[in-house]
Amino acid sequence: MTKYDASSIKILEGLEAVRKRPGMYIGSTDKRGLHHLVWEIVDNSIDEIINGYGNHIKIVLHKDGSITVADNGRGVPIGMHESGKSTPEVIYTILHAGGKFEEGNYKVSGGLHGVGGSVVNALSTKMDVIIYREGVISNIRFKDGGKVDSPLKTIGESKKTGTVVTFWPDYSIFKNCNFSYTTICERMQESAFLIPNVTIEVIDEDNKREVKYHYEEGLTNFIEYMDEDKNVLHKVLNFTGKKNDIEVNIAMQYTDTYNENIVSFVNNVKTTDGGTHEVGFKTGITKAFNDYVKMNNLIKGKDNTFDGSDVREGLSAVINLKIPENLLQFEGQTKGKLGTPEARSITESVTYENIKFFLEENKEIALNIVDKASKSKVAREAARKAREEARNGKGKMKIEKNLSGKLAPATSKNAKINELFLVEGDSAGGSAKMGRNRKFQAILPLRGKVINAEKTSVAEILKNEEINTIIHTIGAGIGSDFIAEDSNYDKVIIMTDADVDGSHIQILLLTFFYRFMRPLIEAGKVYVAKPPLYKIDYGKKHFYAYSDDERFKIVAENSGKPTISRNKGLGEMNADELWDTTMNPDTRTLMRVNIYDAALAEKRVNVLMGDKVEPRKEWIEENIVFTMEDSYRVEG
16 A cells, blocks of 8 residues: 555645535535535545544534544645645645545545545535644644635644544535434444444533444344344344455345345445445345255246345345445445446355355255245235236226225326325315315325234235225335336325324325335335414414424514414315415425435334334333423413
8 A cells, every 4th residue: 555645635626616506515405415514524534444544433513513523543644735735725625635536545435436525614614623643733724615714733742643523514504404413323333333343432512412333243233233123034144255356245134024124335335226236136145046946946836936026025134345446436426326337246146155055054044034935926926916907907997996986186197297195084185185286186085094014914915905095096016016107196295184193194104105115205206294283363364383483483473462273183174274284385395205224214114113012112212202291372
């Protein structure tokens, strides 16, 4: 490895456009974008650690809205750069300036395709960098989006090495956002799983809480964490392989659930959109199982092969590849999808050989998994048959009769603009049907609470009339055959009462979509409507409040004694009110459902909706504050 000093830093381009178009560099200016700033600084620390420098990261959330990321790596180079500026000034003010662009400084880097400390600086009101290197402590400060406030200077002596970055995000850009201790903890725990023996601390000064993550068995510990509330079929299988400088590390375990949960990373960066490594893994595991059942004659009949979804039912897996810079290809600035072609064949080969050996050496476990896959195959074929019948055969008339009695369709056939409202109860459904825009809004009233999809197989799901109606209304299939692009609607909107029963119905529907129509969520087509909590009347003046804070604000800004009513049911609003407050695209508020963390989402759904009572009880007791008091009171 070559030396890492001032001469290692290359300048590729300037920083002018960042503040003007921040979304191009960090994806968004919402809470997700705010946290992306943290990940960029943390990724630099992680890159030091995975290349053999340092073993500790400390993150501190400060009371004033700033955040500090400290590591014990080598420390940013402090010499003068060839440009005539100090090297830290170059690193934190010039876009794409960094040691990762100079060949030899990092064997493996997740930050190469990121936006780096310069963009974090550009989107901050202040940044303070302290560097421990070469026996001295150096400091440089910035202000107003990257302007040098205090040039690099020596402020002390120390034998320590490392970099400490504190920045104050520009909250005029990140409006209504704050750092989330929970979000940062979840991401840091994930990083600790991926780097055995690293220690990562997260401290929240305002709420006086802190946590420390340290795992010695890496991905094995990750899978154990993912599956701790599930019934598992065997111990975690962990295997590695290396070819052409690409290193593959995979841990996996089968559970008795109906769902697959695959999380993938490249150089410790999560590839949320998958990529060539996930394709290789899925191909390798399917081939290994099909070769095993053929060799042992375990499936009779003409169609004696498994589909990929059959052998992945109930599978939890973590894939982490280390790919050198010269082979690394991501699709998109935010590194969501791996594009490296070589990664597919290498991951497929490593997976196939290790799964094949595992099956041959563990006959009882192999037969249990094969039996599970066989049942999945039967259910999948039954689902396909039922869907074909519903579209073309004898089941079509029954479905159409069901829909004609429930669904109020949109007059437009344009799936790019049409919206489907899933409405709680016939009463609210009636108001929604009268108040809607018939051209592009369809209404499907739901009677009672739908089935809990977390505890239900595809075969049982298809027997449920309420769910069956939803499946055929959306018209894009179910389970592994679901195709989001085939949906009859651009938006599927859950609209329920603002009470406990309404929340329960929301959770049940979201669980169904997550388990059996997950691509619909991933495509950003699932929403939750937000009806008003209060109607506030001042004579002929009417206001609607969607939260307690909004209610207090309305009352504070108006004189006189208001009449305040709590809207607990959609059916209590007339058609005009429902349209104005909840359905009109110009005035409504919708919450889009996203999956930001696949592993955490899987765990939450399993804990809250699964069979085991104790984990659910523990989570509720730890995270929910119960009170006998109603926050509603009449002001005036």
